[in-house]
Amino acid sequence: MPLCVAFDCDGVLADSISSWKTIHDHFGTDSKDMLQQFMAGKMTDAEFMAADIALWKEVSPKIHRDDIFRAFSGCKLMKGAKEIVADLKAAGVHVAIVSAGVDIYVQSIAAMVKADDWIANGFEFDDDGWLLDEGVVRVPSMEKYTSIHKLLGILECPPERLVCVGDSSMDLSMYVDGSTFIGFNPQRDSAKKAFADAGIPVVNSNDLADLRPYLGL
Ligand SMILES: [Mg+2]
Known part of the structure; x- marks a missing residue:
């Protein structure tokens, strides 16, 4: 586990x-x-x-x-998202979201699935709520391991007990030595090729229930 x-x-x-x-x-x-x-x-x-x-x-x-x-009003959760996060948490697993996406959105997804932790990139607004010209980089999209290292440090979790799940070639940058990476439902050809080249397990399904055996559930 x-x-x-x-x-x-x-x-x-x-x-x-x-x-x-x-x-x-x-x-x-x-x-x-x-x-x-x-x-x-x-x-x-x-x-x-x-x-x-x-x-x-x-x-x-x-x-x-x-x-x-x-x-973002029309956006939905992936099938099985709430259930897999709930069951991981019930088993004592810390569930984090590490995204190079938009913080406003990732925060709402994190609240919906009740993740323990999330980090993402995002925006700055002035005091009246108007969008400023520069974004905020917290998760470099090709160096997502920087966020993973921070997470492991905070949790005092050895990399061997970490599993990362991603769908794109850039997500492979979540990998740190000793950890496990699982590809989920890759859509772009670049992702399919990068996952094949990396020799990692890939779940070709858009139902997160199919990921469960890889996470010890
Ligand atoms: Mg993605």
Whole structure:
């Protein structure tokens, strides 16, 4: 039995491709070109977030926190999310969410599944709730191990007792020496290939119940 399970959010506990894409869809914008540059290492997380915000502000110069909440109103949990988190917690396992997605959204997912802990990237707003131009990077999307190391330190959990679950190639950066990584429902070809190359177990299903045997449930 693991002592800690760290889930990615988008595409794992949440049934959405990307919380960033959800906001782009809301404003009718598209960050595909930037994503390619980012994946090629030509852009930092902070630059990518500021560029995303700039695109939205081209469409809507003043964006309120409530607008961001509204963008996420149609989002749902992945099938089996509440149940698997509840059963892990009942077995004494610490359940964390480590996401490079949007904090407002990840926080609401964490509350819905009753996770012990969550960390994500996000936004800053002025005192009246208007979105500022720069984002806040807490989880570098290609160096998610930085958050994992912090988590293990706080919990005094040896890496051997940690299981990470992710759906994208970037989630492989959650891996730290000695830990276990499980791929869940990879959609992008880049994820399928990265998981195959890494030789990790992959659950090809969109029902988190199928992950249970890998977590000792
Ligand atoms: Mg994901």
